[in-house]
Amino acid sequence: MLKGKEHIYFIGIGGIGMSALARYFHQSGYKVAGYDRRITPLTKRLQNEGVAVTNFEDADAIPFDFKNPEDTLVVYTPAIPSENEILLYFKENTFGCIKRAQVLGELSKQMPTIAVAGTHGKTTISTLLAHLLHTSNIKCNAFLGGISRNLGTNLLLQADARWMITEADEYDRSFLQLHAQMAIVSSMDLDHMDIYTHKEDMYGAYQKFIDQINENGFIAVKKEAALELDLKISNNTYALDAQSEAEIYAKNIKVQEGRFIFDYVSKEDQIEELHCGLPGLHNIENALAAIALVRKLGLTDHQIREGLSSFEGVQRRFDVHIQKESVVYIDDYAHHPSEINALHASIAQMFPNRKVTAIFQPHLFSRTQDFADEFAVALAAFDDLILLEIYPARETPIEGVDALWLSKKINKEGVHVCEKHHILKLLKSKDIDLLVTLGAGDIDTLIHPIREYLEANY
Template sequence: MIWANLESVYFIGVGGIGMSALARYFVSQGKAVAGYDRVSTALTDKLSREGIDIHFEDRSQLIPKEFRNPDRTLVIYTPAVPEKHQQLNYFRRGGFRVIKRSVALGEVFNTGRGIGVAGTHGKTSISTMLAHILHSSTLGCNAFLGGISKNSSSNLYLDPASKVIVAEADEYDRSFHTLLPEIAVVSSMDADHLDIYHTVENLRLGFETFISQIREKGKLIHKFGLTPAVPYHVERFTYSVDQKEADYHADSMEPNGLLGYAFTVVAPNLVFPTIKLQIPGLLNVENALAAIAVAHQLGIAPETIALALSEYKGVERRFDVRVCCDGAIYIDDYAHHPTEIKAFLSSVKALFPHKKITGIFQPHLFTRTRDFADEFARSLEMLDELILMEIYPAREEPIPGVTSGMLLEKIRMDEKVLISREQLLRVVKERNPELLVSMGAGDINQFRGPLKEWFLRR
């Protein structure tokens, strides 16, 4: 066990959304926790207030004394950290156990009744909805989330009395291959992370390897229309918003309030009472169906599921309505793949069909921008006006010829502009949009607060 005989856990990249959930978990287990991150954020500020010692310089001298015993300290790092990182190499040379986040998560996850939520899109929303349903039931759960739940204001659910563990099964770097789930969800298998998989077929094989690791008498729940190979020992169920051949599908859908949807769910040998979602977007109806299917297979009563979802408030940065008042609308979303952008903007247009939509987009990764440039262009053309930011590199070095300028040239649109992050607030104010959306997985999230504040003041 990774926690046996441990006194301390050190995180390199502690401010990442997945890393921070694990850090909080180890604090709950009574371990001393500290770590490094590249920049200070609202999340690292919260972690510091929770007792985690964090610094922002890559110098081995800053590692606290109590984290320098290799027999009592575990070191966890994110793949985004470069190999030349000083602290990472200090621990490796010192004989410490140094493991990736996915390995640490797997060692925790595999001790319980693991529910792994996979898919190139939708993981965070499905996981958070499911965690909220389970937390509202007598079954309870522990959950490691890829976003901040608006119900709990955290990315971690803890219930020492529950053996259920919900976790996002991340396909990047084949991280989900460390998980051995009792129930697995696959929401999508669209081409992505081709820097890792190289081909769509390899990506598919990656998902099928994850599916093959479902435990004996386990279950797979996947979106209707996907056709992964499924082992004989695994029971399969499907879900869909509009395909009535799916095992779980929506029916009698209608608006619920200003932004949400009400619908019934047809399940195997059962019709659920009306589900009333407060959160917007048809894509969230689909995400809810996946969470409903898992909860139902775990034996939770339909009435409990319906009540929990009626109280569900959503996830930060997932169709996150920041402002909606007096004709001013600002919605933020994590969309960073062409398919996600298309789904997000389709939902926005369905809710506000007569409004001009101004969108800010920050591309994430040079490889993703290169591999899907044409697809990004077509998705972004759904906007009426585009404010395009420079590519956020994350873990990558620049690729010659791959720039936001290259992407801008491919986008067939009259109202489009390329800006630096320093220009963003000024450009938005000059355009004075009636409906603004921001999209991306980089540091664009740092503008959510200032943009909301300006909208409310103007």
């Protein structure tokens, strides 16, 4: 794949996974450049590190040094439309063009790999794993799907790393490219129905992913998913659950001063009185999975206790930007109905009796259409609701599917549909108690102006 290559060009370099790969190769001595349609804090950080990034979709914007097919590799994501002018230029001029998943697959052949799969929870678990190993002085390279609050980055790169940690993305069946020794499957809710036409199709892909794990390795799977796959529990395969007994489970769960305290129980051992600052039972399950895996790598009770207690989470995962008596502001990446339900439950648990105003940006026309009824039920739980227009990402519009269409499915009065640039004006007409912004598109560009407005007026 990389033989004879000195230059690597990334199409979609601003994506959280692509930017980590770009930074990895740049720090490994390759000359790296790329295109993304948006200039963001991630792309600016790449530029500050010496990576050339353009947001012009024009072959003339490709640096001259990256126009030799003999020494340039092109990496792109499935999110890039096939008619993208830069991608077309490279393909028409016989450059080697491969998907991001293939690159991760090749890297996973070079180092023992820990792969974290699941519809939800991949980023939190992989980031927690990296944190636990890092604080225990076990060197690893980690490609993260979010910015670790502890590390301040989506890439952990260490000399003499013993392990590679990566998210195993189910979209486009990308995770089947990976060659892992250890794996976690956190959840298996149906998603990406442009790839998986029904649940059985998706389950089949997850089963193939699990079958590829080294037979002497380690697999931890959420109990519900293990039952769906009819997994055979063995010495290296575990089912886990936060609310009922399994091979790995939590007991004595309680909340003190905004932090979960629980006991970790497995068929081999038990660790009592663990402290976790992340809200929600789903994050206890995430912690159980990470603990079980690092236990296999030899981490002690003390290392696990200290690492979990000091873990600050991931940006855009229940990100509390303001917390005072007059107002609370939270931002979250939730973009699937199950994630919205979990977010609402976490808010109710951590901030009971507060009126919650939610601003939601749907992500993808297809997902909005496929799960419209489920979105309607999940979003109706908020006290006040504002919908932004659908973020298209890789898709073209579907006729009749928009935010107004979704709003009419929600059994709730007073649902607002608002353009992004009008959001502050709308907020000024409301009495905000607790505000949450949620979605996987570019809603994060509203965080700074909303935070400034709330800080100045509440």
